[in-house]
Amino acid sequence: MRAAISLLSGALFGLGLLVSGMTDTAKVQGFLDLFGAWDPTLAFVMGGAILPMAVAWVVAGRRRLSLTGEPLPARPAAIINARLLGGAALFGAGWALVGLCPGPAIASLSFGGWPGLVFFASMVLGMIGFQWRDARKGVAA
Amino acid sequence: MIPMDWIYGLLGGLMIGIAAAIYLLGDGRIMGASGVIAGLWQSVGSTVWQGRALFVVGLVGAPAIAAWAMGGAETNATTNPVLLVLAGLLVGYGTRLGNGCTSGHGVCGMSRLSPRGIAATVTFVAVGVVVMAVGRHVLGVI
Numbered sequence: 118m119r120a121a122i123s124l125l126s127g128a129l130f131g132l133g134l135l136v137s138g139m140t141d142t143a144k145v146q147g148f149l150d151l152f153g154a155w156d157p158t159l160a161f162v163m164g165g166a167i168l169p170m171a172v173a174w175v176v177a178g179r180r181r182l183s184l185t186g187e188p189l190p191a192r193p194a195a196i197i198n199a200r201l202l203g204g205a206a207l208f209g210a211g212w213a214l215v216g217l218c219p220g221p222a223i224a225s226l227s228f229g230g231w232p233g234l235v236f237f238a239s240m241v242l243g244m245i246g247f248q249w250r251d252a253r254k255g256v257a258a
Numbered sequence: 259m260i261p262m263d264w265i266y267g268l269l270g271g272l273m274i275g276i277a278a279a280i281y282l283l284g285d286g287r288i289m290g291a292s293g294v295i296a297g298l299w300q301s302v303g304s305t306v307w308q309g310r311a312l313f314v315v316g317l318v319g320a321p322a323i324a325a326w327a328m329g330g331a332e333t334n335a336t337t338n339p340v341l342l343v344l345a346g347l348l349v350g351y352g353t354r355l356g357n358g359c360t361s362g363h364g365v366c367g368m369s370r371l372s373p374r375g376i377a378a379t380v381t382f383v384a385v386g387v388v389v390m391a392v393g394r395h396v397l398g399v400i
Contacts, residue, residue, distance in 0.1 A: 122284035123309040127316025129277035130289065130361075135321040135331060137270020138263060143334045146400065149383070149390040158267040163364060165271020166278065170369035173279035180283075187286030195373040204356020205363070205378040209385030211348025213393065214341050214400060217333070218360045219353060220291035223314060225333045227322035232335040236346040243350020244296045251354075 119185050131224040137162040140225040142216030149213050278365055285309060290362025291317075292353035341399070356382075 138144045138158055147156030177189045212218050215236055217225075222237050229236075278289040287309070297310045325331035336342060353359045356378055358367065363382075367375015393400035 119285055119305060119309050120312050122280060123312040124316045126277040126281040126284070126289060127313035128320035129273050129280065129316075130291075130313075131317040131319070131321040132324055133270040133273030133275075133277060135270070135324055136273060137267045139270065140321065140331060141334055142336075144263070146390065146394075149386040150394060151387045152391045152395055156263075158263050161264045161267035162271035162274065163368075165268040166275035166365045167271075167369040169272060169275035170278045170282075170365055173275075173282050174370045177282055183282070183286035184284045185286065189282070189286050190288055192370070192372070193374065197374060197377045201356050201374055201378055202381050204352045204354070205381035206385045207348050207352030208356060208359060209352075209382030210389045211345040211350075211352060212360075212382060213386040213389035214345035214348070215336055217335065217345070218291070218349060219295055220317070220359070220361050221333075222349075223291060223295065223317050224321045225331070226318050228325045228331045229333045229335060232337055232342055233333055235339060235342045236335065236349075239343045239346025240350035241295070243347040243352075244292070244354050245299075245350075246347070247351045247354035248296070 134221050134224045140221045146216040288366045290358050292359040
């Protein structure tokens, strides 16, 4: 059951990224290029994705468990700190430089050629680097 | 006349949202690409890990088959290795520090009206717009 759900949602996520044009870095960078030839496509993608997910959150609020019997995630404390905003800022900078975020970077691995592989390897290195620094500093996650 | 790109964007977006809904209601998980990837080298072999691994198999495999059927797809990514490495490091480090990316904070967080998700999304889009403005129109490197 869990295997089928994971595979299905990964596949649908990947197809959605491809269909929406979000694996094309030119479209993503076009959205961020507010002072150039602005491309609003990403806003339609985000809007389209938020609609079914908003319904899912309403349904989740009325249930206790998922289909596999896992507890549905509780609402996290609304803590907006330097860690959240600093991380988002670093991510936003990297996102603009190449036009790839983690989802599309993975979804395009098969056809993205060597630039996609270099980006992906660097992203994994960045994640491991963070975990290494985090563990050394003993900062609570 | 609405541009076709916008319609494909909306259609693909709906697919992404339904994928996230299946992940949440089906298995009680928040569909965040950065979290799933970073989880691949944690508790390897557990049922949670197997779920993440299969999610990645679908995420890589489905577009691979679709792109092949369509006769290929393009990312149009830069071939500047310095930009690729720098961007990859920033995205990897930043998404772990901030605990999420476009899917986790953007899709899953904003649809829940989560203050953290909204704050993170506004921040990474705003910084992305500034970096793009400076990098493309002032420095000419992007």
